[in-house]
Amino acid sequence: MEKTDKRTSILNAAEKLFASQGFEGTSTRQIATEAGANMSMINYYFGSKEGVFMEIMSNRIKGFSLALTSIEAEDLNQLEKLMMVIDQYTRRILDNIAFHKMMHRELSLSQRPEMYDKLKQAMSGNLMIIERIINEGIAQGEFRSVDVRMVIASIMGTITNVVTSPSKITAGSKLDIKIPADREILTERLITHLKDLTKTYLTPQK
Amino acid sequence: MEKTDKRTSILNAAEKLFASQGFEGTSTRQIATEAGANMSMINYYFGSKEGVFMEIMSNRIKGFSLALTSIEAEDLNQLEKLMMVIDQYTRRILDNIAFHKMMHRELSLSQRPEMYDKLKQAMSGNLMIIERIINEGIAQGEFRSVDVRMVIASIMGTITNVVTSPSKITAGSKLDIKIPADREILTERLITHLKDLTKTYLTPQK
DNA sequence: CAAAACTAATCAATCGTTTGATTGATTGAA
DNA sequence: TTCAATCAATCAAACGATTGATTAGTTTTG
Secondary structure, eight states: OOOOOOOHHHHHHHHHHHHHOSSTTOOEEEEEHHTTOOTTHHHHHHHHHHHHHHHHHHHHHHTTSSSHHHHHHHHHOOOHHHHHHHHHHHHHHHHHHHHHHHHHHHTTSSOOOOHHHHHHHHHHHHHHHHHHHHHHHEEEETTTOOOOHHHHHHHHHHHHHHHHHHHHHTTTTTOOOHHHHHHHHHHHHHHHHHHHHHHHHHOOOO | OOOOOHHHHHHHHHHHHHHHHOOOTOOOHHHHHHHHTTTTHHHHSSHHHHHHHHHHHHHTTSSSSSSHHHHHHHSOOOOHHHHHHHHHHHHHHOOOOOHHHHHHHHHHHHSSSHHHHHHHHHHHHHHHHHHHHHHHHHHSEEEEEEEHHHHHHHHHHHHHHHEEEEHHTTTTTOOTTSSSHHHHHHHHHHHHHHHHHHHHHHHHOO
């Protein structure tokens, strides 16, 4: 029943270690041990340690902007569209916390400019969808006139803040973001907050 | 007139390099070269590379929660207090972008638990001040009943998002966060947004 | 049997740290 | 005033350990 081939077990081990220790802080020997593979298998399959990193990123990037584009085409008002985007985007990120942490950390470094551009391009698609929805809502008078880029920064920033510093939210409670059931609770709580925040902020009070 | 002693020039060089390359990604030889000092001076003054990191963090932590505490005592309503906190907190962070980026990156790692606790403790003071202000505002009926921890996550997250990914905000414009004049513009824009967001969200519409 | 998958051993390079010697200024008794 | 002693500061060189990567050989598989 051991159906995990060495190649993917290396990818999984590397992602886990990169997320908790950083790229530079993780050695190829650690990855190999964690994956239950020989050290040279890393270079055999991926060419180099950086190749492993690139492969992880590439795999994750694929299909990240797929679900969001369909929302834009649906026959809904802009607020409903925005609520759906927040819902899906938040769930996607909280289902891939390790990757999201790793991404944010390594991209704040000035190394790996190629991966930076690659990821920036992939993410800008998502950003533009949200930007278009809000701008459309403003144009139609459905939303107040606001600083759209800053609103997006608030939405994204809130999610990232919860993912990278969950203890600030859960302090005092018994919740632990590493436990799936607790993470589900936290996800719903975050979505509820973000929807309430954006709806209240963007919808003009009569 | 060369008044920069080796000790502080090592600290400055290290902070600059840590901010752009990460702790693990920066070698002691790099630090020494950048500081114009001999490699062994690092261990002579700070004991180890990690000692340099600790010293930088300790220096920055000092006096970070000083300005905020005075606000709480002032004779203002909770909204006015919150506006002042947002104003000062945002300015402080955008005046120390390199440190803030370095802090967030290294603290998202599972290493250096001692520094993690130290910083967490220092920051929790700031968090508690904001939390108390909002809770007080809710109790007095000045604010709507909201998820306080999530509101704080939105405020902090927005600032961090702008600091770590300024290009998402400035894309299309000629602004560059590395240029002091542009950074000032961005700071004011961020403060305006955060004040507008929190005021609109927390103040109940009649 | 040949290609693919895998292993142990080893490579040169770099890491953080330590060593032992040297410098220049300061001190205190002669 | 002089001179030896002492001090922190600085240096080049080297330390052992670890790094990412490669080799050459073995096993597995289709």
